[in-house]
Amino acid sequence: MTPNKIKAAIVGASGFTGSEMARLLHQHPDVELIGITSESHTGKPFSTLHPQFLGSIDLPLISAEQVPDLGAEVLFLALPHRVSMDYVARWHELGVKIIDFSGDFRLSSPEVYAEWYGETHRYPAGFGQAVYGLPELYASEIQQADLVANPGCYPTASLLSLAPLVQKDLIEPDSIIIDAKSGLTGAGVKASAGTHFSEVNENFKAYGLGVHRHTIEIEEQLSRQRGKQPLQVQFTPHLLPLDRGILVTAYAKAKAGLDAARLQETVASFYADKPFVHVVPESPGIKTVRGSHFAAVHPFFDQRTGRVIMTCAIDNLLKGAASQALHSMNLMFGLPETRGLEQLPLKP
Amino acid sequence: MTPNKIKAAIVGASGFTGSEMARLLHQHPDVELIGITSESHTGKPFSTLHPQFLGSIDLPLISAEQVPDLGAEVLFLALPHRVSMDYVARWHELGVKIIDFSGDFRLSSPEVYAEWYGETHRYPAGFGQAVYGLPELYASEIQQADLVANPGCYPTASLLSLAPLVQKDLIEPDSIIIDAKSGLTGAGVKASAGTHFSEVNENFKAYGLGVHRHTIEIEEQLSRQRGKQPLQVQFTPHLLPLDRGILVTAYAKAKAGLDAARLQETVASFYADKPFVHVVPESPGIKTVRGSHFAAVHPFFDQRTGRVIMTCAIDNLLKGAASQALHSMNLMFGLPETRGLEQLPLKP
Amino acid sequence: MTPNKIKAAIVGASGFTGSEMARLLHQHPDVELIGITSESHTGKPFSTLHPQFLGSIDLPLISAEQVPDLGAEVLFLALPHRVSMDYVARWHELGVKIIDFSGDFRLSSPEVYAEWYGETHRYPAGFGQAVYGLPELYASEIQQADLVANPGCYPTASLLSLAPLVQKDLIEPDSIIIDAKSGLTGAGVKASAGTHFSEVNENFKAYGLGVHRHTIEIEEQLSRQRGKQPLQVQFTPHLLPLDRGILVTAYAKAKAGLDAARLQETVASFYADKPFVHVVPESPGIKTVRGSHFAAVHPFFDQRTGRVIMTCAIDNLLKGAASQALHSMNLMFGLPETRGLEQLPLKP
Amino acid sequence: MTPNKIKAAIVGASGFTGSEMARLLHQHPDVELIGITSESHTGKPFSTLHPQFLGSIDLPLISAEQVPDLGAEVLFLALPHRVSMDYVARWHELGVKIIDFSGDFRLSSPEVYAEWYGETHRYPAGFGQAVYGLPELYASEIQQADLVANPGCYPTASLLSLAPLVQKDLIEPDSIIIDAKSGLTGAGVKASAGTHFSEVNENFKAYGLGVHRHTIEIEEQLSRQRGKQPLQVQFTPHLLPLDRGILVTAYAKAKAGLDAARLQETVASFYADKPFVHVVPESPGIKTVRGSHFAAVHPFFDQRTGRVIMTCAIDNLLKGAASQALHSMNLMFGLPETRGLEQLPLKP
Known part of the structure; x- marks a missing residue:
């Protein structure tokens, strides 16, 4: 591991958000991407799932079970809602910062969650701790947070x-x-x-x-x-x-x-x-x-x-997901807001 | 010409509406498509402009100047607004039925037209005669009309x-x-x-x-x-x-x-x-x-x-333009509403 | 049933070929489409699977088991290869004409089939009877055929x-x-x-x-x-x-x-x-x-x-599948080649 | 200007190549993009033409006539063939390195050029000097070149x-x-x-x-x-x-x-x-x-x-145009081949 770099891991590698998150973390000057999980492709290089990263992000995929031993300082959870809450419940106590892409901690209470998501929430304690990760409105709360619910797109x-x-x-x-x-x-x-x-x-x-x-x-x-x-x-x-x-x-x-x-x-x-x-x-x-x-x-x-x-x-996938999450991470770690977010758009 | 068929012509061949109108008229069992105009391609077959009709609609394009001599009973004007009004003014007196795709006769008065189209109308008399060609609302008026303003899409x-x-x-x-x-x-x-x-x-x-x-x-x-x-x-x-x-x-x-x-x-x-x-x-x-x-x-x-x-x-291009115009034509000529409009959709 | 119309059925309704075949048969002036099969949607209207046909082709879907009792004169088999051969084997003896969209009867022998499709053919007798349905090359053979292998696209x-x-x-x-x-x-x-x-x-x-x-x-x-x-x-x-x-x-x-x-x-x-x-x-x-x-x-x-x-x-889906099959059907039933194949292209 | 950075300019801002070249040069750690030309939009910010760069590349567009006074060390010519040769002729003598995207200097001789491009070449002397800019084949020639003909896509x-x-x-x-x-x-x-x-x-x-x-x-x-x-x-x-x-x-x-x-x-x-x-x-x-x-x-x-x-x-637009040109520039200036070419692909 590189000293002085923030150790980051992504949980859930197969989707579009996981892929974009990896692209951004890989290019962030103050971050080291140390783990990406996939239960179905454990052991294969990340670039097997996303061949556009062949030669650049070839990290072997690990199981989510290995996450606690990684030494990560921040976890990006790119999991479906209803699944995410269980991992947050397990890892939140470990002292690692979590940025969650799912809808599991975006609402105000377990009751509202149950009404709109049709399911009893299994980690109601999380509601008091999660900060809604829209930096344009809540930058100071995000700076203090260790659980951020990344907003929906x-x-x-x-x-x-x-x-x-x-x-x-x-x-x-x-x-x-x-x-x-x-x-x-x-x-x-x-x-x-x-x-x-x-x-x-x-x-x-x-x-x-x-x-x-x-x-x-x-x-x-x-x-x-x-x-x-x-x-x-x-x-x-x-x-x-x-x-x-x-x-x-x-x-x-x-x-x-x-x-x-x-x-x-x-x-x-x-x-x-x-x-x-x-x-x-x-x-x-x-x-x-x-x-x-x-x-x-x-x-x-x-x-x-x-x-x-x-x-x-x-x-x-960016301001609606991965960029916004990285913006929150910058705030949580005291970095300038735009660090690692300087790529220019690709058009056409 | 085929006896007992309605003689129809299209003014303005180059656009999408002209092309779709030709396709529908060509397949209508009670219509004979006798002329299509294009000032820039006069003399060339219609299928030169729209090669998908090679071998089916090869009618040579004529000038709009030849329209009065065609013997058409109904004209479909697929012209830009501001241009269309002048042709309507000239041909309306000839006793031919006109279905106009432009916006020139859709509004209630020359004053409203001037306000929204930014131009003085040059055939204000047309407003009293034009029927708004939405058959679901105005079928009986359309049956009596000889000038129909086909609705916008x-x-x-x-x-x-x-x-x-x-x-x-x-x-x-x-x-x-x-x-x-x-x-x-x-x-x-x-x-x-x-x-x-x-x-x-x-x-x-x-x-x-x-x-x-x-x-x-x-x-x-x-x-x-x-x-x-x-x-x-x-x-x-x-x-x-x-x-x-x-x-x-x-x-x-x-x-x-x-x-x-x-x-x-x-x-x-x-x-x-x-x-x-x-x-x-x-x-x-x-x-x-x-x-x-x-x-x-x-x-x-x-x-x-x-x-x-x-x-x-x-x-x-169909219910928003050519099909609707043909529906109006069916009403104007006492044909069943669905005549010539029985093609099935093409999906995917 | 309408007298004097050819009774046709389609086996396999869910795919693109089945859908296009239904569209063409429905519009053919000398054909009555009397049955369409789907094992997974039996009883539902065909337009449930293909909503573009709501109001036009609402025939309830039947099981392939009902096909022998339909009284169809011609069957269009829109089934995967390896599946199609078994139905051909069962129905070919019944005296119904079959047009098969699969690859099961396009090759010259069971041996060549086994080599390229990796499977032993279960109806080798069919090879002697099937005619390759490319009318530009084999119109006279198709006229005599009662089993046509529709060419690949x-x-x-x-x-x-x-x-x-x-x-x-x-x-x-x-x-x-x-x-x-x-x-x-x-x-x-x-x-x-x-x-x-x-x-x-x-x-x-x-x-x-x-x-x-x-x-x-x-x-x-x-x-x-x-x-x-x-x-x-x-x-x-x-x-x-x-x-x-x-x-x-x-x-x-x-x-x-x-x-x-x-x-x-x-x-x-x-x-x-x-x-x-x-x-x-x-x-x-x-x-x-x-x-x-x-x-x-x-x-x-x-x-x-x-x-x-x-x-x-x-x-x-047309000249590469459904139109070509209908062209063969016209030949097999002594109809003009272009009957029911007069729709014009839809562009753009 | 920033000392120790390579001063680069782009001639021809309106097309896709000019736009991509600007994106890459702007992000290159050893380059300063000091000018972009457009005859039709002189004075406007570059981001007016390409609004995806609003806030990042807002450089005011200049006329090509101002290029000699810019102090650029390398020019990227994103001009049509037949136009490019005249600018190369004028600027090549000034001692500035040129990378030309047009086809004007890619062939072996004015005669071959005339045969395939249908035009007499107006700067035949350029053929002896231009190096074909495909680094996988000609890296050492490119290192010595001051006129590179960037290959066609x-x-x-x-x-x-x-x-x-x-x-x-x-x-x-x-x-x-x-x-x-x-x-x-x-x-x-x-x-x-x-x-x-x-x-x-x-x-x-x-x-x-x-x-x-x-x-x-x-x-x-x-x-x-x-x-x-x-x-x-x-x-x-x-x-x-x-x-x-x-x-x-x-x-x-x-x-x-x-x-x-x-x-x-x-x-x-x-x-x-x-x-x-x-x-x-x-x-x-x-x-x-x-x-x-x-x-x-x-x-x-x-x-x-x-x-x-x-x-x-x-x-x-990249390996077929702008990236390849930048790869050549890196070679021409003694930089590592991959400098400034580390962005990851955007998929999907």
């Missing part, structure tokens, strides 16, 4: 769009409608009828109308931004025939007196010192942020209808 | 989603938000930075926030459905990285007392005798309607938020 | 490219290299790592180098065209990130004395009376034949190198 | 496939057939009928049969590998419906005595110390190298036919 784009407006009281809180569109990597690496090329290609549809779990995640966070007063949002996800990217188009009724200039100014000043949010002058395309660590946010005020439209584009 | 999907709800007074009229997504053929055949493959592929974005001309077209038609009381909608179009298809996701606040069963029943009964609208049990993908003449409409009531979500998928 | 495009050259002795037979590219529907409907959208999209690769089973199918048929003298071809398939279409680029050394004019003339005259082959003046794109029943063939002679390059584009 | 993949076989005399030189497939960025950024999304998407075709200019570039280089004995290749390019990547499938007749082991061994040992070529165990997909600086080469010997098949995948 849709909530990241939705909250970056709406949090300034809710916090600054510019919109009617119960008028919010979030029409969200995600590339197919958001659906995960598992082969199914729904991820078959011939089903996805040249297709587009809505899914999960009224019941998607990211709804409550967004609602709880926006509620927090207005002093814990509850609010409801309408959230509808759609599936795009492309690999990467989320675009959120969010609508809300403006409160009296808002105009385009004040909207622009509020959003721009909210993000003035946030290194990973760009407030952009035209409604962003998701291709512009592919491979980037940035959210591109565009505020628009429709004078005719009195509504605000926020559009926000992110790379769902 | 976005308005078709939007109105099929919302007209039943507005007409039956199920929703708050000023709460309507239409988040619409279209395949690239909606942007037209012209090569530009915005239609370059590398700009569109793997990309997705909103455009025309707050100012798209289809907004007023939707507003005027919905207003008509509630007894001419005005209303405003929020309409946002987006560009999908695929060839064909529109999906509209429309939101509105339900009036008190609505529930899922009544919503379903209202929509189903509204379309019970409409051959080209399917009320479907799951939110439709656009690939299911590609190459079809149908709109697939899905009503959803969110009990939690009290909102209605309507999703509607159409093939923008 | 790659062999169809390869043989339409090369058969005229081999038969007319224009090329060195052992110099043939076939570089073939297919859309993803060629890989079938089954979900797997290889058909996952994120694996296929933006990707392209060769597979099956030197061992693909279509190699022997092409070799045997070309050998037949030169009086049963054996020959070998190099055949390499590739996977394209799109739904439909095959392009074959075939290379061969010209025999002395060939020139561009004679090549063009030979190919054009070979296909002069073949309704489903277009000899085209430019190398064809597969999008031009999507949804069409045609092969587009382009001959090119490179004076500098002395080689012939043939390019051929087909829709793999 | 197709020739890069073709030569990496075939040079070892020709140099080691494993194949019949006149039997080479190169079937090449490129993503759409290879066609350039200019909007035209051929780059329109609806023409490219879901399409695939061959072009330039027998006449593509990369043919002679490949022939001259392979000839050089066999001691200047001439040879001819058959080269056919095809257009893929995706953004980035080239796959070359190259065929040749093996000389007597070759077998799979010797082929593998020859190729592996040829590239043993070449940092940017991976000899891979399965035929590579282009998605595995997207965003990477590597060529993935796979040798295959078909025992049955006696032919070698080489497949090679590269990112056409």
Whole structure:
């Protein structure tokens, strides 16, 4: 091991998040990636699963059982929800910092979790300890945290769009409608009828109308931004025939007196010192942020209808997952926010 | 010429609508396609422009100047708006029936046209004569018409989603938000930075926030459905990285007392005798309607938020353009509504 | 049942070929589609599996066990190879005509089958009876056949490219290299790592180098065209990130004395009376034949190198599968070749 | 300016190569990117043209006329052929090192250039000075060069496939057939009928049969590998419906005595110390190298036919353009070959 480097490990190597996390950790100047787990491919090089890393990340895969002996200082858990909570329960006591990609610790309580995830939570103690890992809102809490719940991809784009407006009281809180569109990597690496090329290609549809779990995640966070007063949002996800990217188009009724200039100014000043949010002058395309660590946010005020439209584009695997987790890790270890997050986007 | 067949001609051969119109007219059992115009390719076979029709539609292209001498009984004008009005003005007096794909005669008055299209209309007399060609709403007017303004592609999907709800007074009229997504053929055949493959592929974005001309077209038609009381909608179009298809996701606040069963029943009964609208049990993908003449409409009531979500998928070049025009032609000539519109979709 | 219509059934409803076959049979003026089988969805409407046919092909799915009682005159077997042979063995004796999409009866003998398919054939008697269903080469045999082995998709495009050259002795037979590219529907409907959208999209690769089973199918048929003298071809398939279409680029050394004019003339005259082959003046794109029943063939002679390059584009699900089967059915029942095959391509 | 950093400038900012070159130079630890030219956007930030670089590469664009005053030590010319030669002529005398992306200095003489490019060369003196910038073959010449002709994208993949076989005399030189497939960025950024999304998407075709200019570039280089004995290749390019990547499938007749082991061994040992070529165990997909600086080469010997098949995948904008140029720059300035070329691929 290299002295003075942060020892990091990834639990769950086969999916898109695990793969992107490995890519970023491998290139981070202050990190040493010392372990990646996969129960089904133990012993094989990581690059067997992800051949784009042949010659660069050839670390042999280990079992999750070996994690406690690794000596890792930080673990990135890229596991399905319902699975993740058990590992957090076991490892959290060991004194290692954990950044969890699942939905298991994003909500406010075991009761809300049970309601939206349909399952009794097996580590309720975690709720008091987990910090919601959106650095634009909670940087100081994250700095102190040893368990971070990395936000969902849709909530990241939705909250970056709406949090300034809710916090600054510019919109009617119960008028919010979030029409969200995600590339197919958001659906995960598992082969199914729904991820078959011939089903996805040249297709587009809505899914999960009224019941998607990211709804409550967004609602709880926006509620927090207005002093814990509850609010409801309408959230509808759609599936795009492309690999990467989320675009959120969010609508809300403006409160009296808002105009385009004040909207622009509020959003721009909210993000003035946030290194990973760009407030952009035209409604962003998701291709512009592919491979980037940035959210591109565009505020628009429709004078005719009195509504605000926020559009926000992110790379769902980066700002919507791996980059955001690394941003949190930087905060947790006292590093500059942008360390290891300097790669430029790949376009086209 | 074949006796007893309707003589039809297409003005404007180079675009996607002209091409699809030719395909449908060629296969219609009661129609003879006797002329197609193109100023830039006069004399060449139509299949030179559209090689998929080699051996089937090889008609030599003519100039629009030759149209009056053709003996056509019906003209399909596949021309840009601002251009179309001048041809309508010249030919309308000749006694030929016209179905116009442009936006020039869809609105209620020259004044509204000037406001949204930024141009003084040069054939204001046409407004009194043109019928809005949405057969699900105006079949009897279309039967009597000799000038039909074929609806825009976005308005078709939007109105099929919302007209039943507005007409039956199920929703708050000023709460309507239409988040619409279209395949690239909606942007037209012209090569530009915005239609370059590398700009569109793997990309997705909103455009025309707050100012798209289809907004007023939707507003005027919905207003008509509630007894001419005005209303405003929020309409946002987006560009999908695929060839064909529109999906509209429309939101509105339900009036008190609505529930899922009544919503379903209202929509189903509204379309019970409409051959080209399917009320479907799951939110439709656009690939299911590609190459079809149908709109697939899905009503959803969110009990939690009290909102209605309507999703509607159409093939923008067919139900959103050429099929709908042919449907109107069938009505204008006293043919069964589905005549010549029996091709099945091509999937995948 | 409708009198005077040919009673047809499809065995195997879930795949792309079964779906396309149903679409074509449903629209054929002289056919009644009386049964479609699916063991896993028995009792459900066909449109449950393929929702694009909602309202048009809603026939309830039956078990293959019910096929003998159907009264069908012709069966289309859309089953995997190794499975198909057992059904052919059982039903062939019943006097029903069979068109088989699998590879089980395309080769010359059970021995060759065993060598390339790695399995002992369980109905060797079928080899003497099956006719290779490429109507451009074997129309008269097909007319007499009651068991037709529908050609593979790659062999169809390869043989339409090369058969005229081999038969007319224009090329060195052992110099043939076939570089073939297919859309993803060629890989079938089954979900797997290889058909996952994120694996296929933006990707392209060769597979099956030197061992693909279509190699022997092409070799045997070309050998037949030169009086049963054996020959070998190099055949390499590739996977394209799109739904439909095959392009074959075939290379061969010209025999002395060939020139561009004679090549063009030979190919054009070979296909002069073949309704489903277009000899085209430019190398064809597969999008031009999507949804069409045609092969587009382009001959090119490179004076500098002395080689012939043939390019051929087909829709793999139509001319490469369902259209070709229907063409054979027309021949078997004494119908005009093009009956029921008059739909025009859908582009873009 | 930063002392001790190499001062670099890019001439021609609007295309894909200019954009990728800027991305790489910006991240190179030993380079300072001091100028980028664009005649049509002079004065605007580079990120106006390429918004993915907003906040990172905001350098104001300058005119090419200002280049001599910049103080650059190396110029990257991302200009069309026929244009590039005039700038090389003017600047070459100034003592600045030039890496030229055009085809103007890749061939052996003005005569060959005139024959294949159809134009009299206006700087014939350049032919004696230019070095062909394929580091795997000509590293030592490149180290001494002050004018490097960066190879074409197709020739890069073709030569990496075939040079070892020709140099080691494993194949019949006149039997080479190169079937090449490129993503759409290879066609350039200019909007035209051929780059329109609806023409490219879901399409695939061959072009330039027998006449593509990369043919002679490949022939001259392979000839050089066999001691200047001439040879001819058959080269056919095809257009893929995706953004980035080239796959070359190259065929040749093996000389007597070759077998799979010797082929593998020859190729592996040829590239043993070449940092940017991976000899891979399965035929590579282009998605595995997207965003990477590597060529993935796979040798295959078909025992049955006696032919070698080489497949090679590269990112056409990187190993096929910008990475290769930077690799040459590293050699020219005495830097380690891999300096600034350590980014990992972005997949999916």
